[in-house]
Amino acid sequence: MYIRQSTEDKDISPSAYLAPGEAWMIIAVTGTPGVGKTTVSKLLSEKLGYEYVSVKDFAFERGIGEMVGEELEIDVDELAEAMSREFHGRDVVIDGHLSHFVPADVVIVLRANPKLVVGRLMERGYSREKLAENVEAELVDVILVEALEENENVLEIDTTGKTPGEVVEEISELLERGIKRRFGIVDWSGVYDEVLPYLRLGSGRM
Numbered sequence: 001m002y003i004r005q006s007t008e009d010k011d012i013s014p015s016a017y018l019a020p021g022e023a024w025m026i027i028a029v030t031g032t033p034g035v036g037k038t039t040v041s042k043l044l045s046e047k048l049g050y051e052y053v054s055v056k057d058f059a060f061e062r063g064i065g066e067m068v069g070e071e072l073e074i075d076v077d078e079l080a081e082a083m084s085r086e087f088h089g090r091d092v093v094i095d096g097h098l099s100h101f102v103p104a105d106v107v108i109v110l111r112a113n114p115k116l117v118v119g120r121l122m123e124r125g126y127s128r129e130k131l132a133e134n135v136e137a138e139l140v141d142v143i144l145v146e147a148l149e150e151n152e153n154v155l156e157i158d159t160t161g162k163t164p165g166e167v168v169e170e171i172s173e174l175l176e177r178g179i180k181r182r183f184g185i186v187d188w189s190g191v192y193d194e195v196l197p198y199l200r201l202g203s204g205r206m
Ligand SMILES: Nc1ncnc2c1ncn2[C@@H]1O[C@H](COP(=O)(O)OP(=O)(O)OP(=O)(O)O)[C@@H](O)[C@H]1O
Pocket: 031, 032, 033, 034, 035, 036, 037, 038, 039, 040, 096, 097, 120, 159, 160, 161, 162, 163, 164, 165, 167
């Protein structure tokens, strides 16, 4: 890992997450679209005095990935390499549902009741297919599982029924306490029936 100077004047004590000699911190905020990553990441970066970076903007500005229809398809290896190079020695909060593929000191996985995800993505006018894909992903913990495969330090946060400020408080508290790994705190099986009409599970595919 990397070497840098002091950790003075930090709201949190990141030492629990950092390798010896390392003093700057990369926090990745990930989760299914619509769980609140951007809202929370901006607020968290303000609270900690860290830079805020959007994966999508970063990739777009540097020509990483290509447009497929209306979507920017990002090569995660290229993204990880470019972000590691760029943010070496800086305190940053990286926002995006691919941020857990970037080498980070800690990954925050935001979760939200799939019913909320349905509502938010419908409001955005997502297609039926895209809505289903994302609600299913939230239902069966896709991003959490990926994050746990990619990083040792993973904190899962349930945003349901909380304000963005409360979510940021919860994240800060876990960071202050040096908690490195927390997951398994949500179970969406109870809302499966309610979101079933929005899913595409098994629809004509084998
Ligand atoms: N506790 C909460 N935390 C974060 N966002 C919340 C919360 N409660 C409600 N919201 C709202 O949920 C919406 C989430 O939008 P936001 O763009 O932050 O999600 P996102 O996960 O970044 O989506 P995308 O991945 O598509 O960019 C916002 O309108 C936000 O105000």
